[in-house]
Amino acid sequence: MFRRDRPTAGPATDHTSEDRTAVPLIAAAGVSVVLDARPILDGVDLGVSPGHIVTVVGPNGAGKTTLVRVLLGLLPPSAGHVNRRPGLRVGYLPQRLSFDPVLPLTVARLMTLTVRRSRSAVLAALAETGGDHLITTPVQALSGGELQRVLLARALLREPDLLVLDEPVQGVDFTGEAELYRLIGTIRDRRGCGVLMVSHDLHVVMAATDHVVCINRHVCCAGAPAQVTRHPAYRSLFGARAAAVAVYPHHHDHTHGPGGEVVPLNPPPAAGTGG
Amino acid sequence: MLDDFFTRALLAGIGVALAAGPLGCFIVWRRMAYFGDTMAHSALLGVALGFALGIDLTLGVVMITTVAALLLVFMQRAPWLSMDTLLGIMAHSTLSIGLIAVSLMAWLRIDLMAYLFGDILAVGRADVMWIYLSASGVLVVLAAIWRPLLAVTVHEDLARAEGVPAGPVRLLFMLLIAVVIAFAMKVVGILLITSLLIIPAAAARRAARTPERMAVLAALIGAIAVILGLHGSLYWDLPSGPAIVTAAALLFLLSLAPRPRTAAAARPARSVPHAPAPPKEGQ
Known part of the structure; x- marks a missing residue:
């Protein structure tokens, strides 16, 4: 395909x-x-x-x-x-996505909306955005931040x-x-x-x-x-x-986990990306 | 076995319910209850067309209801009228035109009540066979378009951006509604068809965590409603169509009963196990 x-993205340098x-x-x-x-x-x-x-x-x-x-x-x-x-x-994260409560939908099911993937692939994509603990949550119960992480993971699952x-x-x-x-x-x-x-x-x-x-x-x-x-x-x-x-x-010397807890960054990130 | 009118009625009703349940879920999810109802109201015009052209009545109904659906989709683009107004206009004018058309065909001596409220106790062997053929056809097509149709239902732009052919999928879905209306007409009649599509789906909602489970539950609840309704009709001499719908409504009421464990499972506390959520977050 x-x-x-x-171009293979090696360690992205430039x-x-x-x-x-x-x-x-x-x-x-x-x-x-x-x-x-x-x-x-x-x-x-x-x-x-x-x-x-x-x-x-x-x-x-x-x-x-x-x-x-x-x-x-x-x-x-x-x-x-x-x-x-x-x-x-394309993996798409639309603006203002809201879910009708009449449609029962868990995060796991939302993830495979437009692709078929195994549960382990779904979990891996969620882990990449720090949302793997949400896999069985109904989408209507997600907070704003959780929803964006899940939607990002969903887009990634398509390998866009x-x-x-x-x-x-x-x-x-x-x-x-x-x-x-x-x-x-x-x-x-x-x-x-x-x-x-x-x-x-x-x-x-x-x-x-x-x-x-x-x-x-x-x-x-x-x-x-x-x-x-x-x-x-x-x-x-x-x-x-x-x-x-x-x-x-x-630069940050720490980051925050999905629950807001402090997670130290080891090692610190490479040079900043700004111009 | 099929010699008994009651067995035939049971089989016919269950066949319709098994197809109407999953399809009805999509009608509920897509907020198309009155859209489906309007299609059903136009079915009498299809019956008249079938008689006038001398073609199969079911075919006439499928044709007319599909045309009504396409007309609605087209009229939706009229920005000066809201959808509920359009639906009200279409539903009652097509029903009235249908009634006039049937009455003008003076040579016809059809039982209008049977079309409006169903006459399931009169279904013959051939009817039962046709119902099962069409019901399986509907379910096979629905299964084939399930994933794209669900994606379009959740978020149409998202689905289209990711390559789902939204237009054809929606068209196929409307065709399925038309087919179900055509053969559900015999069971509960034109005026009550929407209930067989919607009530089982609504009753299934609280017990389901995924769309697929809700569809299966809706099919089962519909079948149970048919069984209960027909037995009620037999023992208390009730009109069969309304008895089935009433049974479905009772099942829906039952589904509203508080069930602490299921209700808690359906809405778990926000899953942030560690820190309290930041104040701005949340919806």
């Missing part, structure tokens, strides 16, 4: 946004979307290569989710086109070439946020998959990203996080808040 062709030689997994070229005569997106270009984390930031109503829907093939663009590598396998995460830290508290972004970085390092993330928050996500695309209907600016935060368009878009936000590559 196609997944064999991807994820700078300049290293974009690989064929993109997915690329939007001049994508415009008009809904009910209202322009939502205008001429957006964007590509995600294997092993790269691309984050789309922008204010509410900027068209971030619409862009994701176009990239995933859920919404046809009014103009422009989307190229996906043939046979591309491309992870698409729409607001992955929703409903997650602040420490959990940084933790979740770190986890996404770790997954990229380990699996070499491309990651497309959507976020409206700025500073934590910047540290975990190779390439930032700042949109407000059109692409305002794009580049490595350090460049983007200095860009005038970015500052005008996010106002005074942006000025206060420095790119924030940082």
Whole structure:
């Protein structure tokens, strides 16, 4: 299958946004979307290569989710086109996933919604995101943070070439946020998959990203996080808040387990990923 | 064995219930109760069409209910009318047109009550055979589309993004509803079909932890309702269709009874064994 062709991700050493030689997994070229005569997106270009984390930031109503829907093939663009590598396998973590209590669903069953996998494979995927203790829990009983871990594990179980995460830290508290972004970085390092993330928050996500695309209907600016935060368009878009936000590559000497307990990091992580 | 009208009725009813239970689960999960009801209301028009064209009545019903379902899906795009209004319009206008069509065919002397409320005690051997053939067909197709249909039911965008063909799967599902309506009509009648789809599924919910178990339970509960209802009908001389539905409703009420152990298992405490959850977390 196609997944064999991807550049093997050895110990991921270089994820700078300049290293974009690989064929993109997915690329939007001049994508415009008009809904009910209202322009939502205008001429957006964007590509995600294997092993790269691309984050789309922008204010509410900027068209971030619409862009994701176009990239995933859920919404046809009014103009422009989307190229996906043939046979591309996508793992998707949608925004605002809620479960109807009338449908009984355990985490184990949710995990195998679109793939057939053995229970041990399900457990392994859950362990990768720190959610293995939740396997028999009904999905309706999950907290916000637990749900995102489970959904991330579910996407990983598909062994995706491309992870698409729409607001992955929703409903997650602040420490959990940084933790979740770190986890996404770790997954990229380990699996070499491309990651497309959507976020409206700025500073934590910047540290975990190779390439930032700042949109407000059109692409305002794009580049490595350090460049983007200095860009005038970015500052005008996010106002005074942006000025206060420095790119924030940082190290932790400990992390938090799924129950919030402190887990020491041994050995400490390699160099920070920020620009 | 099949010489006895009561045995035939039991077999026919159980056959319908076994297919209606699992299918009804999806109707409940997808919040399509009134969608199914509207399809059922249009079935009388299908009967009229069958008579007018001289084709098999079941085929006429499947055709008309499918058209009604497609029409509903199409009209859903009208943003100025809500779905419940559309369903109300469709359900009662198709039923009325069906009643008029049947009454205009003066040469027909059909028992309208049998179509509206069912006449399970009159099913013949051929009917029983057809019910089991269609019920197994429905179950085989449902099993084949089970996984994609469940994925689409949980989250349509997620399913589509991960390659599930949502459109064809949904279309096939509506066709299955149409087939079940066509042969459940004989058992409980047009006006009561929805109950046979929905009540067993609803009664199964609290005892089930996975969708698959809920489907199996719904089939069993439906079958038990048929057995209880028909015996009630035999011993107290009750109308059979309403007796079956009433039995199903009683089973549903029974499922609401507090069962401490099962209820606790269905909703365990938030599984954070160590520290108290951070204040912002939770939903």
